Amino acid sequence: MAPPPARNDDFFDRVFDVVARIPFGRVTTYGHIAAHLGSKRAARTVGWALRAAAGHGLPCHRVVNRYGGLSGHAAFGGPHVMEDLLRSEGVAFVDEAIVDINAHLWIPGEPV
DNA sequence: CGCTTGACGTACA
DNA sequence: TTGTACGCCAAGC
Numbered sequence A: 001m002a003p004p005p006a007r008n009d010d011f012f013d014r015v016f017d018v019v020a021r022i023p024f025g026r027v028t029t030y031g032h033i034a035a036h037l038g039s040k041r042a043a044r045t046v047g048w049a050l051r052a053a054a055g056h057g058l059p060c061h062r063v064v065n066r067y068g069g070l071s072g073h074a075a076f077g078g079p080h081v082m083e084d085l086l087r088s089e090g091v092a093f094v095d096e097a098i099v100d101i102n103a104h105l106w107i108p109g110e111p112v
Numbered sequence B: 001c002g003c004t005t006g007a008c009g010t011a012c013a
Numbered sequence C: 001t002t003g004t005a006c007g008c009c010a011a012g013c
Helices: A011-020 A030-037 A040-053 A081-088
Strands: A093-095
Touching: A011 A030, A011 A040, A030 A040, A081 A093
Parallel strands: none
Antiparallel strands: none
């Protein structure tokens, strides 16, 4: 159907909606979110939205880069905050600040 | 109004 | 193979 009726004309709100839908114990990447929005190269813009989302109550810690690295851990106020949160959700880590994205990757639009 | 920056990703040399 | 450059979109100054 037609492309999703974006109730949110703003790129930001659209990112918020996607991030807020990330299921528990699951993670996604900036590129996938951007691709879901229409431009897979807009990953940087997604990062901007996430930065603004800091403090909006969104599970930003579930958003990682293409390598599963916690790129935005600095915006959380602590380098181990995101890691601790993800571990609390049962997410596996392949390295410090690196989640096993292959085992927990969730794609926007997929049913929970 | 215009240039720079930014929680990324892909392409090319 | 590794490294560098560019592209995307929006906000900030």
